[in-house]
Amino acid sequence: MDWDQLELNPRIIASVRRVKLKSVREALCVSGPDLQRLTGLSRSDVQQLQTAAATACRRHPPTPAVLLQRGECGLRLSVGCPVLDELLRGGLPAGGITELCGESGVGKTQLALQLCLSVQYPAQHGGLDSAAVRLLPVCNSVCPVGAVYICTEDSFPIRRLQQLILGQSSLRPDIPRDLISRRGFSDHIYVEHAADLDALQVCLSRRVPLLLARRHVRLLVVDSVAALFRSEFQASDWLERSKQLISFSHTLHTLSLEFNTPVLCINQVTDVFSSDDSLGPVSGIVSPALGLAWANQVMVRLMMRRLQGTVARGDQSSARRRLEVAFAPHLARDGRDAAVWREGVLGVDSSDRCYNTQADVITATQMCYNTDRCVITQTDVL
Amino acid sequence: MQRSVSSSSLSPSVKMKLVNAGFQFTADLLHLKPLQLSKEASLTQQEALEVLQAVRREGGGGDEAGGGGGGESSSLTALELLQKEEEMKSIVTFSSQLDAALGGGFPVGKTTEICGAPGVGKTQLCLQLAVDVQVPQCFGGVGGQVVYIDTEGSFLLQRVVDIAAAAVRHCSLLVEDDEQRVAMETFTVETILSNMFLVRCHDYVELLAEVHLLPDFLSEHPRVRLLVIDSVAFPFRQHFDDLSQRTRLLNGLAQQLISMATGHGIAVAMTNQMTTRLSGGQSQLVPALGESWGHAPTIRLLLHWAGSRRMAAVFKSPDHKGATVQYQITSEGFRDVGQSEQPPSKRPRTQTVASVASQRDTSC
Numbered sequence: 001m002d003w004d005q006l007e008l009n010p011r012i013i014a015s016v017r018r019v020k021l022k023s024v025r026e027a028l029c030v031s032g033p034d035l036q037r038l039t040g041l042s043r044s045d046v047q048q049l050q051t052a053a054a055t056a057c058r059r060h061p062p063t064p065a066v067l068l069q070r071g072e073c074g075l076r077l078s079v080g081c082p083v084l085d086e087l088l089r090g091g092l093p094a095g096g097i098t099e100l101c102g103e104s105g106v107g108k109t110q111l112a113l114q115l116c117l118s119v120q121y122p123a124q125h126g127g128l129d130s131a132a133v134r135l136l137p138v139c140n141s142v143c144p145v146g147a148v149y150i151c152t153e154d155s156f157p158i159r160r161l162q163q164l165i166l167g168q169s170s171l172r173p174d175i176p177r178d179l180i181s182r183r184g185f186s187d188h189i190y191v192e193h194a195a196d197l198d199a200l201q202v203c204l205s206r207r208v209p210l211l212l213a214r215r216h217v218r219l220l221v222v223d224s225v226a227a228l229f230r231s232e233f234q235a236s237d238w239l240e241r242s243k244q245l246i247s248f249s250h251t252l253h254t255l256s257l258e259f260n261t262p263v264l265c266i267n268q269v270t271d272v273f274s275s276d277d278s279l280g281p282v283s284g285i286v287s288p289a290l291g292l293a294w295a296n297q298v299m300v301r302l303m304m305r306r307l308q309g310t311v312a313r314g315d316q317s318s319a320r321r322r323l324e325v326a327f328a329p330h331l332a333r334d335g336r337d338a339a340v341w342r343e344g345v346l347g348v349d350s351s352d353r354c355y356n357t358q359a360d361v362i363t364a365t366q367m368c369y370n371t372d373r374c375v376i377t378q379t380d381v382l
Numbered sequence: 383m384q385r386s387v388s389s390s391s392l393s394p395s396v397k398m399k400l401v402n403a404g405f406q407f408t409a410d411l412l413h414l415k416p417l418q419l420s421k422e423a424s425l426t427q428q429e430a431l432e433v434l435q436a437v438r439r440e441g442g443g444g445d446e447a448g449g450g451g452g453g454e455s456s457s458l459t460a461l462e463l464l465q466k467e468e469e470m471k472s473i474v475t476f477s478s479q480l481d482a483a484l485g486g487g488f489p490v491g492k493t494t495e496i497c498g499a500p501g502v503g504k505t506q507l508c509l510q511l512a513v514d515v516q517v518p519q520c521f522g523g524v525g526g527q528v529v530y531i532d533t534e535g536s537f538l539l540q541r542v543v544d545i546a547a548a549a550v551r552h553c554s555l556l557v558e559d560d561e562q563r564v565a566m567e568t569f570t571v572e573t574i575l576s577n578m579f580l581v582r583c584h585d586y587v588e589l590l591a592e593v594h595l596l597p598d599f600l601s602e603h604p605r606v607r608l609l610v611i612d613s614v615a616f617p618f619r620q621h622f623d624d625l626s627q628r629t630r631l632l633n634g635l636a637q638q639l640i641s642m643a644t645g646h647g648i649a650v651a652m653t654n655q656m657t658t659r660l661s662g663g664q665s666q667l668v669p670a671l672g673e674s675w676g677h678a679p680t681i682r683l684l685l686h687w688a689g690s691r692r693m694a695a696v697f698k699s700p701d702h703k704g705a706t707v708q709y710q711i712t713s714e715g716f717r718d719v720g721q722s723e724q725p726p727s728k729r730p731r732t733q734t735v736a737s738v739a740s741q742r743d744t745s746c
Binding site: 025028029031036037040041042044045050051053054055057058059060061062063064065066068074089090093095096243246247250253254256257258280281291292293295296298299301326327329330332 | 436499630
């Protein structure tokens with residue numbers, strides 16, 4: 001920031017220039033008496049200097065919280081399922097990092113893909129596409145918003161994405177058909193493969209901010225965080241790993257707050273051997289990877305795990321899962337059962353049939369073929 | 383008592399020239415003309431004029447205050463201090479066990495730190511305090527406003543509305559007389575939100591800028607009784623090339639917060655994260671930001687898990703011994719364990735200084 005832009009006595013500005021204070025921010029990082037010694041100004045002059053610097057660095061003065069209600073602060077990105085949205089009180093919050101962790105194969109990538117599709121709908125259907133924003137002169141063409149998906153492990157599951165797109169009309173019966181058929185969903189999902197930390201850094205510092213600034217994307221997914229940080233560092237480099245982790249999460253956090261965009265990070269889990277882990281209530285035998293340094297950066301932590309039993313709906317069956325809130329500033333520690341279907345991840349509701357073993361499922365579907373109407377009800381089986 | 387030149391608020395080079403020329407006390411300068419001063423102390427005309435103006439301004443102020451050195455500070459007896467402290471009320475939370483452990487609640491005029499692992503309830507306690515400080519005085523509260531500095535983005539309006547609505551319900555169950563009924567008309571969710579001044583800081587420089595400008599804000603809004611910073615650790619744990627600079631900045635921040643707490647009569651609550659410290663072969667969870675930061679807050683509260691229970695431990699306090707209490711986070715906010723729907727015991731009304739002083743006299 002230029003010193004001339006501050007409303008200060010020219011004499012003060014001259015002495016600041018003479019000392020070669022590089023920026024206005026530096027004036028705040030040095031204490032009063034140190035500045036006095038450096039510049040040779042009197043105490044009141046230094047106070048004026050610091051007050052002017054502080055006024056320039058501050059974004060806006062304290063505002064009453066009641067004004068937030070009218071702004072964009074209650075934005076939530078819907079997951080696409082009413083049961084899961086109820087657990088999350090609307091969906092993912094638009095500022096801050098949301099983490100989704102679980103064992104492999106539990107359905108984390110499925111949920112992330114579903115969110116990439118859900119973000120493209122207009123705000124009244126739970127997405128983050130806002131017509132008023134699209135017509136700004138910044139955006140040179142009217143294009144709906146999409147998502148950035150950063151893959152660090154496997155290649156992007158493009159076939160599964162196509163399957164989910166085809167299933168959107170049955171997943172989201174609340175959305176008018178023409179709204180779904182007109183969108184080219186896969187056109188607006190930007191996929192990045194980042195094999196190492198340097199590539200990830202380049203992506204996050206150059207390409208992603210550009211997409212966010214032009215309002216082409218309103219969701220950032222990193223799949224997965226753990227892969228990069230666990231593989232590149234030896235056990236003895238934990239200090240370096242911490243630093244890199246903090247710098248990475250700081251970048252994500254800044255992007256999220258500046259562009260009011262939800263950020264979803266997928267994480268792995270690690271086994272817990274000792275039970276004196278005072279980081280959380282004693283719950284399971286696994287805990288999220290990357291430890292306390294990463295946990296401190298996360299605002300909302302969701303855990304997904306497999307349960308015993310299966311769920312059947314129509315002609316499909318799926319292993320039963322559970323999506324739980326580990327911690328969040330606005331959510332209770334609660335969970336909902338869910339299952340992964342052809343059309344996406346959906347919470348289990350009363351119309352689904354739940355079974356405790358696989359054998360029950362087979363008999364149920366056989367009976368469906370044998371009779372005209374399906375006679376199995378939930379009460380019979382459970 | 384005369385004021386020495388070296389303690390006045392002139393620039394250091396000018397002070398050195400004056401001292402070298404033999405001027406020890408500001409009183410010696412008062413009778414000089416600018417031309418004489420510039421010749422004797424080898425200052426420029428401009429500088430000499432400024433020196434005399436500054437000295438006359440300070441000298442005039444000092445004489446009026448009875449010749450005390452400095453002008454702002456005046457001495458108090460310990461009894462006056464005690465009476466002042468009795469007048470300072472504490473911010474009562476809705477958890478009576480935590481209030482008992484802290485000796486009445488979060489003290490106004492002191493800085494308190496809340497540390498804990500992620501998800502244990504630090505933000506919930508801060509939001510609860512921000513609502514509790516606004517409870518009207520006729521219900522035993524402080525009836526003040528709050529400045530909430532959010533550095534992590536965890537101030538979510540959905541949750542604040544929940545906690546505020548629960549507090550309004552709680553107080554409306556306790557209404558006994560007309561004064562309280564009238565007070566409930568101005569204690570609604572809308573007014574609670576309008577009395578919370580929110581600032582979002584994205585990095586440590588913005589946080590320092592905000593704290594630098596807060597004294598002016600507090601002078602313009604004398605009803606503010608609480609400052610919450612959630613959290614202090616988050617912006618300062620980014621990669622600092624020079625850790626000693628971080629320590630210096632934190633010390634400066636701590637001093638500013640303490641002076642605001644005592645000077646403006648507000649309570650300061652700050653949140654801190656936990657980090658692991660390796661000592662020998664074992665790792666231990668300790669509050670972040672280093673040992674020197676540990677000296678900054680007056681009272682330190684540690685929130686931790688014991689199995690599946692949430693515990694709050696007071697581990698630094700000048701007046702009360704360390705106590706550990708259990709708490710829970712419900713949909714209504716930060717509460718004691720085992721609190722059911724019946725209205726809890728009513729808080730005592732405010733006591734005047736005279737009644738407290740007379741109690742003390744008779745007891746000893």
